[in-house]
Amino acid sequence: MEVKLKRVRAFILLAEDGVMTLLLTAMILLAVAQILLRNFFDSGIIWADPTLPWFFLLFGAVLIITYWPSLSLALLDRG
Numbered sequence: 001m002e003v004k005l006k007r008v009r010a011f012i013l014l015a016e017d018g019v020m021t022l023l024l025t026a027m028i029l030l031a032v033a034q035i036l037l038r039n040f041f042d043s044g045i046i047w048a049d050p051t052l053p054w055f056f057l058l059f060g061a062v063l064i065i066t067y068w069p070s071l072s073l074a075l076l077d078r079g
Contacts, residue, residue, distance in 0.1 A: 013066075023055055030052060031048075034052075
């Protein structure tokens with residue numbers, strides 16, 4: 001039973017790392033694309049400016065859940 005729980009925990013941690021990597025990569029690519037489009041083509045991605053703060057918020061939420069699990073458990077216990 002403990003071996004299965006360790007495998008599940010390892011999978012969850014790997015999934016969290018994957019989500020963090022994906023969000024950070026998306027944030028960087030979207031910001032760079034927006035800067036290049038604005039400066040060189042006088043254009044831009046309409047939804048990029050409102051989306052980047054949401055990516056930042058989700059990235060912070062994943063970091064909080066990963067590095068401060070007691071905080072996430074405390075928030076779940078209140079419900």
